[in-house]
Amino acid sequence: MFNRDTYITRRQKLTQHIQDGIILLLGNVDSPMNYADNTYHFRQDSNFLYFFGLDFQKLAGVIDVESGEEIIFGDDVDMEDIIWMGPQIALKEKADKVGITQVEPYKNLFALIDKAVSTGRKVHFLPPYRAENKLLLNELTGIAVSKLKAYASLALIKAIVDLRSVKEDQEIDEIRKACAVGYQMHVSAMKMARAGVWEQTIAGNIEGIANAGGGMVSFPVILSQNGETLHNHDHSKTLTDGRLLLVDAGAEIGSHYASDFTRTLPVSGKFTQKQREIYDIVLAANNRGRELTRPGSTYLSVHLAVAEIIAAGLNSLGLMKGNMTEAVRNGAHALFMPHGLGHMLGLDVHDMEDLGQIYVGYDNETRPVDQFGTAYLRMGRKLQPGFVITNEPGIYFIPALIEKWKAEKINTDFINFDRLEEYLDFGGIRLEDDILVTDNGCQIIGDRIPITAEEVENTMRD
CATH class of the missing domain: 3.90.230.10 (Creatinase/methionine aminopeptidase superfamily)
Known part of the structure; x- marks a missing residue:
């Protein structure tokens, strides 16, 4: 992880490329190999890493282009998780390290996207490559899985390519x-x-x-x-x-x-x-x-x-x-x-x-x-x-x-x-x-x- 100013600057540059709407970047989740608790090695989505820097499962980042509001959606661990995984840093503390002050439970993502869709606001998302995120985007937006690639935001794709191509x-x-x-x-x-x-x-x-x-x-x-x-x-x-x-x-x-x-x-x-x-x-x-x-x-x-x-x-x-x-x-x-x-x-x-x-x-x-x-x-x-x-x-x-x-x-x-x-x-x-x-x-x-x-x-x- 780089310093917090890196991620703040990257997100600012990203919003300069997008005129309106909401930018939605999904992190990855654990993917089972042969049963639910035996997962493949976790690999975070690279675009989520580039703009939000957090290398943890089941997170989503939202940027409201017009208001400038930035939110990380995710859940803190409970006692059962701590028993198996040990003490974990709170999500708010993790988010602060990348310059995000607002965190919300993951379930609240659905209400935010539903409101955006129902009011006609553009939701900018990337073409998903994992089955879990295809299903999630389908549930969030109502777009059929087979059509998600076609509805992915070309403006967002081009903006990210522009930013990530030239290496810092x-x-x-x-x-x-x-x-x-x-x-x-x-x-x-x-x-x-x-x-x-x-x-x-x-x-x-x-x-x-x-x-x-x-x-x-x-x-x-x-x-x-x-x-x-x-x-x-x-x-x-x-x-x-x-x-x-x-x-x-x-x-x-x-x-x-x-x-x-x-x-x-x-x-x-x-x-x-x-x-x-x-x-x-x-x-x-x-x-x-x-x-x-x-x-x-x-x-x-x-x-x-x-x-x-x-x-x-x-x-x-x-x-x-x-x-x-x-x-x-x-x-x-x-x-x-x-x-x-x-x-x-x-x-x-x-x-x-x-x-x-x-x-x-x-x-x-x-x-x-x-x-x-x-x-x-x-x-x-x-x-x-x-x-x-x-x-x-x-x-x-x-x-x-x-x-x-x-x-x-x-x-x-x-x-x-x-x-x-x-x-x-x-x-x-x-x-x-x-x-x-x-x-x-x-x-x-x-x-x-x-x-x-x-x-x-x-x-x-x-």
């Missing part, structure tokens, strides 16, 4: 702490990776590092020798010499700010020539992406420039052919990199993704591209100082996708399908850093995790 200095400090934990996680994975080790052993170890850092992993660990599967959460295999191990993992620290890194390791401790050739192309793409990231540029343009680096590298190996600018224009590179270059990072590992990619990653000037591969670019908009984004190019050899394109004769002018037969068991390589857009360019946040082939091999050997 104190937020950057928190992200730097999360990156430091992420560094430990990945270096530990490098030191553990060798033939005969179970994937789950490494995954469990790096999850433990995140937990020991006072938080948790920022998303379920992706750790697999089948790196061609982009989000592979299966850790059931034993490491085998000659394979590549892709590790995509990050930490969420106690303040809930996140990191997100990917490294790819040779299980044998040394890249084969074939692996090194592909690895160095991805590394060149990563470095070029960072060089091009600066205020005023769009991340879409950076993505496409990186795609040309990848295409040119594959062309040099005989895997692609023809004019590489034309190849990228036709989306041929997406056979090998069927995802975007990166995304926003902050209180969410995919920051603000619940608000809608079209608002978070794009603007009026830069619109999504409806082409396979580039269509998955979450972040395309013009860059500003204070943005924190990921830079994560990759090359993957996905047998099913290769077979489909070959059978359907897709981009045959640019792809050497015969040569690709030699790479069907290769897997995939991704290299991901977290970067801060500065006034003049960008910088990697914290110490860079070993990334050159020599650095990775030396770390594994040590």
